[in-house]
Amino acid sequence: MTLKLNRLILSGLIFILTITTLSAQNNKSKSYIISKSDSYTIDIRSNHPDIQLFSEEKKWIGDKDDNRVKGNRIDYTTAFEDITDVEAFSISPDKKKQKVKLIQTADVEIEDIFYHDMKYKYYYFDGLTEGSETYSSYKKLYRKPQFLDKFYFKDNLDCKNSRISLKISKDVEIGYLLHGDGTDKIAFTTSSEGNYNIYNWELKDSENEETFDSAPPISYYSPHLIFYIKSYKTNSGVQKVLGSVDDLYKFYFETTKDINKTSEVALKAKADELTKGLTKNLDKAKVVFDYVQESLNYVAFEDGMGGFIPREAADVFQKKYGDCKDIANLLNEMLNHVGIESHISWIGTRHNNYTYEEVPTPIVDNHMIAVANIDNDYYFLDATGNFSIFPNPSPFIQGKQALLKIDADHYKLLKVPVIAAQNNNTTAKIKFTLEGNAIKGNVDLALKGFVKSEFVGNYNSIVDKNELLKNYLSRFVDRISTSAITVSNNDLSEQSTTIKSDFKIDQWAKNIDGKLLLKPILFFPFSDSRIDAVKRNAPYQFDFKKSYDFNYEFELPEGYTPEFIPENFKLDTNLVSAAILYSQVGNKLMVSQTMTLNTILLNKSDFENWNAAIKSITKYYNQNIILAKK
Template structure:
C-alpha cells in the first residue's frame, strides 16, 4: 500500500569528545562492551516541525558517531542512507576520523552513489538509497555520518527506536517545534525506565527530548516479531496546529485519519468497463446466493489479478479504478481490494474499502490514530447475519472465510461512507480450523522402516503449502513435500508422491506418498526397540529464559493428527507397550495412545499449538510443556521373539 522507511540502522551523532580524551574513551567503551566490534558514541535524530504559513515544514537531522573497538569492524564500512518521495535525503556528509599519534585526521567521503531500492515483486518503487564506503576502518577510528530528511507530510513521522545493532553510549530523539503545534507522544516498552524525558520552553519555541545512556546492542533472535513489539521507542504525531486562519487538525483523533484516507477512494469506480460488467454479470448468474457471489468474486480476483506492488508517491496510497485493474490484470493490495469492492458494487452487494496493518506492525487504530498502524488494504463484506468477511486478494491461496494469516488479530478500519467507519478486530483463527492429518502404514523390512502415507492439509496449512507447491521446478516441489511429510531421522527418503486438490481452495490438499527410513529401529538380542513417534514436534525446544528478550512469533495456530499402523513382524510379540500419555496445556499439547490390534500396533497422536505470539512472561510455561511432551516422545515399543 505504501512504504514508510524507518531509519533504524543509519543512526545519528555529534562528536562528543575532544581529541585529547579519545584514547581514554576508547578504553572505557572497550571495558564496558568487550565483545562488541564497535559502539555508537552517540546516535541522535532531531525532528523539526515548524509552522510555515498555512502548513508545516518538517525535516529530520540524523547523525551518528561510531567508535570502532576491534580491527575486524571493517564489516561496518559500507553504508546506505534511504529516501523516497515522502522523505527526501539532503546534505549528506560522511567521514572517518583516523587515530594517528594521539590525534584524529579526517578522511572525508566524496563518492556517494544513488541507487533505486526496487525489491523483488515491486513493479515500481520510488524509494532509493545512497551507498558509500567509509575508508580506513580500524580499531580506535571513528566513522561519522550526517544528513537531513525533508518530510513531505507530517503524518508520516515514524518516531524513534532506542535500539540498534551496536551498543550506544548515548541515544537521543529531539523534537523542536513551537507552542502553536499540538503534539501527542508516548514511550513504549520502557519497563526498565531507561529513557529520560525533558521538555523545555523558550519564548514560543518548545523542545522535547528523550535520551538514554549505554543501551546494549540488539541481538537477533529466531522467530522474533518486529522490534517495535518489544524494544523501547517513542511514537509521536501532530494533533493540530494554529495558523492565522485558525486551528488546523492533522491527526487529532481517528476521525481525522479516516477523513484523509477516504479522499483516496471517494472518486473511484465512477464508470465501469463493459468487460468488468460482463464478468460480474456472469458470476452473479452462476451463483445461487449473495454469499456465493461474494465468494466467486473473491476467487476470481485471486485467480486473475497478479499481485505487483507499486510505491510511487501518492500512488502508494491511492488505488486504481477497478476497470483499469481488470484490463491490466495486475495490481497491488489496494488495487485488488478496490476491484473486489467495485465488482460487488456492480453485483448490487455492499462491500467496503478497508485499511489494516499486517502483523509486522504492533499498533492499533484505537491507540495510535496515524499511518504507523497500517501498511495494507483489503475489502470487507458484512453478511446479512452480521458475519464479517475480510477479503485479501493478495493472498491467492486463502480459502473464502479466512483472513490472510498476516492480519490475524489486527484492527481493520472499515470505510462505510464519507462520514462513517468501523474499527473491527480480525479474528485469530482457532487451531481447530487449521488441521494437518497424517495416516501411515509401516512395516519393518531388513534394516529399514518402509511405509505409505496420506497427509491432508486444510486452513492455513493448505494456504502455506499452496505457495510452496505452486512452483514450476519439480525438484523444488519434491524438496518441500519431503520437508512436509519427512519423519524419523535425516535418513528419511521419499520414494514417490502424488498431489491432489491443490487448486481447489474449499477442499483439503491431499498428499499420498511412499517412503523409507534406514537404521531407524534397534535390535538387541531377541528384542526390537521401535519408537513410533516418527514426528517429534518441538522436541527439547526450550527457550533460554535468562537470555531471550523478544517474543516468539509463528504464522498460525494448528492441530496435527497422526495415526501409524505398524504391521507386526513375523515371529515377534509385544513385550512392552508404552502407556497412553496426555498433556493439555494453554500453549501446546499432545495426546499419544497405543493399541495392540490383530496383526498390527497402532499409535495415535494429537498435537496442537495454541498461540501466534509467545510473550516472555509465558516462556516458563512453554518450557514446562516442552519438557513433558519431550518425555512422551522418548517412549519405545519393545517386541520380543516368540
C-alpha cells in the first residue's frame, strides 16, 4: 500500500518499544524527558543543499523497569540519510557516567514489504536506578532536500522542554506549518545571525501523548512541525524544490516520465480478451479491475527511489506481483488500452489528514491508485486489496485528495468521495417465536458495500468458516446459538452477500406473575461505543459510514396479547441517526429498527453529543414488551 514508506515515524529518537507499551502500574516515580531538541543547519555547498540535523535528548528516570526509558531507537533510510556520531550514556544519582556498551543496526520490520532500505540503530542503557539521567544524541545527513522529517513536540513521556531549531542559509527559502492540537502553546521566535535566518519553536511542560483504541494516527492531533525547502540560490540562479503543488508534481513527474518502455503486447492482449463483446466503458473497467485485483499479489519493494517509481507494467503483468504503484500502473495501462481515460494518481491514505495545498511535500501521500474518467464521472480504483468491490474506492482513501498525472505540465487534484452510509448497509429480516423462556427463529442478512467487502475478505480467507459465521452473528447477541448457516454471493459483484441462519437464544423471556417480558430487539449496533470524554484526547475513527435496517417479525404466543409496547423512537443527528418503530399485524408484532452512522471521524468536540445519542439509543434497545394472557 506504500509508495516509499511515508515519514510515519517521529523525528528525533524513537523508542524500541512503541508508545503503546507501558509498564505495569506502580507507585514508583514517573520518568520524564528533561529536554529534547532537533537542531537543523541548512547551507548551500557545491550548488546543492547541505542539510544536517543534530538531535539530542535527556531523560530523568523514575521507574527503571519502564520500557520507555530502557533504550532508544533511531530510524533512517539508507538511500537518503546517513546517521553518525551516535552518543548515549547514563549518569547515576551519585554522578557516575556509564556509556552504552553496544549500538546495533537492524532492518525495520514492516508487514507486506518484501524488501526495503529502512533501518534503525538501537541501544540499551545499563545500571539505571531511580534518579538516574540518560543522554542520547546523533547526527543525520539528508541527501535529498525533498525528504525531511516532521518534528513532534509531545512524546510518550511527559516532557519539560521540547524544541526544534532551524538555522537556514539566507540563500534558502523555507516553508513551514504547525499541525495538530494545542499549537497555540508553542512559542515561536525568529532572528538573524550572519548569513543565516534562525527559527525556533519550543513547547514547555507537555504531558505524554497517550494512545487510544480506534484513534487515527497521531498526525491528526499531536502537535508537530512540518518544514520544507521551497527554493535555494546557486551560481546559475534560483532552484525550486517544494514551494507549491506545482513543484511537488514536477518532482513526481520526473520519477514517472520514463516508465512503460517495455513491450506491452501481452497485457494488451489480455485486456482485449477480458473486454471482448463489452460495449459500455463501465463494464470494461469492472472486468479489468477485477482481473488485476484477483490476479496480482501485493508485494512491496521500497529501495531508494524504487519506492517512488512504478515498475514496468509489462513486467508486473508477467510476474503477477507488485506494490501499490506497480498495480496502479498496470491497471492504468490496461484501462487506457481499451479506450478508457485513466491516470496514475498519488494519494495520501487516511493515515494523515494533510492536503496537497497545505503540505506540498512527499509527506502528504503514501499510496498510488488509478483514476478513471468514465462518462464524465471519476472512479478512484485501488486494486491492492483482495475484495474491493468495483467501483468503490478503498475505505482508507475516502475523503482524501488524489493528484492525477496528466502530462509534464498538467495535473488534476480531485477529492475522493466518502461513500454514503446507505451504500454500506446491513439489512436483516428476523422471524422468531417464543418457546418457554427461549426464542427461536431465523435470520436473513444482506451485506453490501464496504460491509460486504469486509465480511467477504475475512470469510474467503479463513479456514474455519463456520466458526467465523457464528462469531459474526454472536457479535450482535453474545448468547445466540446458530445452526444451518448458509452464505451466498461471497464474490466481487455489487450484489449483496446473504447470510441465512436458524438461531436460538435461551433465557430471553421472563415470566413474572403470569406475564411475559422480553426484548423484541435482538441486534444492538454501537451499544458499547460510548467514549470516555474526560480521559480520551484523541479523535475516534471509523473505517466507513454504515447503516443498519433490521425488521423483526415476532409471532405472539397463543393465548397472549400485548399489554405494553414501547413507544416509537426516532433520533436524527449529524453523527448518528436511529429509529425503532412498532406495529401489530394480527398475531404478529412487527418492529423496524434502523441506524445510520453519519461520520467517519469523531473529534473531541463531538464526544458529548455522541455519548448522549448512544445513551438514548441504548435505552430504547433495552425496552421490554409485556404480554398478558387474554
